[in-house]
Amino acid sequence: MDQDSRAVCEQLDRALVESGMSQAAFAAALGTSASRFSTYRSGRTRPTAQFFLRAGRIAHALHAAREYRIMTAPATAAAIREASDDDWAWRMLLQGRDHLRLLLRRHDGSEAAWEAAPATTGRAGFDTLLAVLTAHEFEAAGEEPPEWSRAEALAEPWIPEHPFLDRDEIVEQTPAYLARANIFVPARDLMTA
Template structure:
C-alpha cells in the first residue's frame, strides 16, 4: 500500500535529515536515541514517528552538518575517531581531548547550543573511553551552564579502568584522578586532561 501524502513528507524529512547528518543510518539512529531498525520503520513509512522525534532529527542533523562545515568534531565523530585510533593509544587520547575541546568551542559560541554534541555517540569500542567521553562532555556542559544531553549520564564501570601511564604507577594515577572520575571507576590524572 502506497503511503499517504503526510507519511511521504515525513519520510522525505527523515531522509533529508539522515543525509544532512553525514552519518550512517545506524549511527544516526544512535545519535537520536533510537535503534537502526526503528529508524528504518520510520523511513519506510511502516511506523509514524512523533513530531518531537522529527523536530529532533532535523535539529541534530542540521547541527552535525554545521559542525562538519566548521571542521569541528561532534560527539559521534569523536567516538569514531577514538575507535579508529585504538591501535595507537596516544592518538586515541588526542582524539578524545580534541573532541572535548571542540565541544568547549561550540559551547562558548554566542548561541551556546552545541547540537552536534546533543547527538549521542556510538561506542568507541572501549567501555573506559565511552565513560570518559561522557564524563568530559558533561563537565563542559556543566561549565557552560547548559543542560547536558542524556548520553552524558555515564554509568560507573564495574571494574576500575586505569590506563597504562608512561610516567606514573597505577597508585599515583589513582591518587591524581579527579573525584568525579573516581566515582565512575575511571582513573586518569587531572593533568592529562588539560589539552589536546
C-alpha cells in the same frame, strides 16, 4: 498518506542526508534502531514530535560540524577506535572534548552535534570516559547533558598507565567526577596546550 505525514517523511529523509551518516549510524545517534527509523521515514510509524524535531536539529548541527571540521561525539569515538596507539587515542579524545567546549561557548545550538550518540570506541574505559567528559562539559556550561552521556561507572577501576606517576598518585590527582565513574586520570593529563 496525508500531506502532513508525507512532509514528516520528507523532512526525515532530508535530515538523514544532511547528517552525512548512514541510516543505521544516524538512527543510533538519535537513540533508535535503523528498522524503527526506517518505519518513520516510510510513514508506517509516526515519530513523536520530540523525535522529529530532534532529528532535524541534530542533523543540521552534524552538517555544520562537518563543514567547519569540528569533531562530534560520533567522530571522536571513531577516531579513538581507529587510533594506532593509546597516545593517539588520548589526543583524539582531548581534541574532541576541546571542540565540544568551543561549540558550547558559541550558544548557537551547534552543540547539538554532541547530542548524537557515538558508536563504541571498542574499549569500555574510553566509552565511559568520553561520556563522562561530555556530561561534565555540558554541566560546566550550564547545559543539560545528552542522554547518551549518562554513563554507569565502570565495574572495575580503570587506571591507565602513567609515565611519571604511580597508581596512588594517579588516584590522588583524579578529579572527583572521573573517580565517581571508576576512571582514574590526573587532572593535568586532561589539559591541552
